[in-house]
Amino acid sequence: MRWTQALIPTLKESPAEAEILSHKLLLRAGLVRKLTGGLYIFLPLGLRTLRKVEQIVREEMDRAGALEVLMPALQPPEIWEQSGRYETAQAVFFKVRDRAKKEWILGPTHEEVITTLVAGELSSYRQLPKNFYQIQTKFRDEIRPRFGLMRAKEFIMKDAYSFDATEDGAQASYKKMYDAYTRIFQRCGLKAMAVEADTGVMGGKFSHEFMVPAETGENEVVYCDGCNYAANMEKATSRHMMHADTGDKELPIEKFATPGATTINALTKPPYGVPAHQQIKTLVYVANDKPILILLRGDHQLNESKLTGALGTATFRPSTPDEIVDLLKAKPGSLGAVGVKDIPVYADEVLRGASAMTTGANEDGFHLRNVALGRDIHPAHWADLRTTQVGEACATCGKPLKIQRAIEVGHVFKLGTKYSKALNALFVDESGVQNPAIMGCYGIGVTRTLQAVIEQCNDKDGIVWPVSVAPYTVCITPLSVAKDGAVMQLAEKLYSELTALGIDVIMDDRDERPGMKFKDSELVGFPIRIGIGEKSLAKGEVEIKPRAGALIPTKPEDAVAKVLELIKAHS
RNA sequence: CGGGACGUAGCGUAGCUUGGUAGCGCGCUUGCUUGGGGUGCAAGAGGUCGUGAGUUCAAAUCUCACCGUCCCGACCA
Incomplete structure (x- = not known):
């Protein structure tokens, strides 16, 4: 891609509506634009990153044996009535009516749909386990959309649903997703932690949330350095210790x-x-x-x-x-x-x-x-009714608990049979008896994950994309763009060589001053920049600059190899 | 849903108290200049001052309503 042909509307100043850093950077780097509160347009660069996150999710779900499907966003209210969630989920629904005035629901989640599918298609334990997933837009009438993509009315989610014949099987399915999630966030360059979570309105037995530590997060995580205990504040507990000097029991009131x-x-x-x-x-x-x-x-x-x-x-x-x-x-x-x-x-x-x-x-x-x-x-x-406080003793090992704010990027639930019973997702077991499938459900906020990466990966100059999700891996920055000049000719050569190797390259072919090009490439955060100017060329060098590292003067003929080496080191 | 702040050009903002010609910076266009860290100079284009009503000779400015945006809260007596 050539910069002059792209749309990368970087901003020197942050729009006033953005409060948190990742939101400001999303806007300043020209990744998204707001349509209205809680609704965002992905610009070309933002979409490239989004697609890369999706692809990582897809690869890891496939690796874990899940099957990709695509369900409709529009859902009939009847299945929600059948599952018993029509009333309780009412508040988050966006509803629409068709020409016959019949009501439809824009799906906030898809347990009802997938369970209806499975009820019709699966009937024997021989067909289990199965895990279906999709990457799709969800609609939720949030009380208060905020922080850009963090909490939006419409967002992209990866949701997966597992169906098992036995408890052990359900446990194994859960574990597979837990492991897949760990890999997914790692590959996105995120430091995420899995914490015990409240099951909330989903029902179900237990669950883990994947949390990205960040001061701007909407959640609080309680964790212990002494053992591996970590839990959402909603769920976290501590040792039940009464204060020592509780006093004389015999004194009258x-x-x-x-x-x-x-x-x-x-x-x-x-x-x-x-x-x-x-x-x-x-x-x-x-x-x-x-x-x-x-x-x-x-x-x-x-x-x-x-x-x-x-x-x-x-x-x-x-x-x-x-x-x-x-x-x-x-x-x-x-x-x-x-x-x-x-x-x-x-x-x-x-x-x-x-x-x-x-x-x-x-x-x-x-x-x-x-x-x-x-x-x-x-x-x-x-x-246990109290909110856990920092410094209280860990229920497991007794060490003082710590508290950290965090962004929830993923959630895995062990659901049990709530939906399979209500929607008749039954199967016949070995002895010929009909049982409800044991379900799990597993969500990743894809758009939120994208913003969480920005929230975690940045410096004073802008975003510092991990190679895995960067919109372009390499930005070639010729400092003069005269077509017949040595600088531009070398830039073109490197551009075609790297592109031929399948690397995502953007060339900043704008006739702009060097300072502006450097600033823009750092704001957007391309992992590797190749600076080519007359001064460095006179020394027989180009300047390879990892976004997060020191400048590496390199001979032009070694540049491609050096870039490949850097990409490998950062992948 | 409750509370607060805000709404002036694509972005950031001044002007509002005390009513009277809408200003600045960035960006954009053109020319010159500069050419290794958001060059400099000059000339331009771009505004129903969120919308509607009211007060007034006169409203960006005062009043009311509505719309929108952002923040806090929706519990801790």
């Missing part, structure tokens, strides 16, 4: 006045001086239209994902102050569970056996001290 002190923090200060970990935080929620109390240690935070698990429903919300006053006869800030009857109490595991605790008295301006769990409060349910 004592009510004391705390005028104006309505926060945990206020009670830690004089004249009260109650450390936050000696306090019980009492939250009032409404779950399935019924009130519940949630107890946490004062210095802990509720984790709603865990609450979803403990309650078995995601239908809950914090109570309003009015509801709380009606229920407990006190305002938030003086709430407690002592003496409360008829309201289910959910307590965090950390509070088990705690004594000498301080909590609200359910009377404005008063608290209780010397409260003991098990004596004064009898929770109906114990569960």
